[in-house]
Amino acid sequence: MSKAPKHPSQRDDLKRWDDEGGAPRSGHPSHESSLAPEHRAETTLYYLNLRTESGLVDAPEGERHPNLQTARDAALAKAREMIAEGDQKGEDRRGWCVEIMDRANQRVLTIPFANALDPKPSR
Template sequence: MSKDPKKPSQRQDLKRWDDKGGAPRSHRSRKPHPPSKGEPALYYFNVRTEGGVIEDPEGEVYSDIQAMRVAATAKVRDMIAERDQKGEDRRSWQIEIMDRANQPVLTMMFSEALDPRPSG
């Protein structure tokens, strides 16, 4: 009887996400999932471009949703500034923040991360 070659990798994938307290990345849900209050949580910062989605494979832990939102805004501003210097516009991109169960928590257009107030 031959063994299915996919089973060991699936097992490793499950163990990896179990070790981090979450579900495997293959688990998807369309319903927004509110984060738990008072506990640090793992968030993934996926970027949606015109060409598709760039998934965050590692994620980052934040103390609360406000800290995660501040970090997401800073990341987006850095990505915009980096490409503005090269003459590329990323303002139409989106950042999609997922929780450890790979459920959506927040979606933000890159253009929303820019300070709307005039400088000076």
């Protein structure tokens, strides 16, 4: 039994989604073997928005990452930098978070700044 969509237009939509670097849609695997393009998209567009006590700061431009894990790593690095910057200014930013959004503006992951803090290594 084929896993290919019943209508060619659905296949074209999924291929275009992959080619343009879109994040996987719920219920639609983006890389099924029967739908995979000849060459796979190397990156996916994510927006790393900041959620502070006073509101949301939208990222005007997205960032391209090979997968959600690398976008998460980038969000953690960004959080560490912003915590350090806040500490220098006497601001506590540990209650902030990074909301990772896909290109359809759907939240795919939330990273609290507190997760970016490295626990003291135990010996």
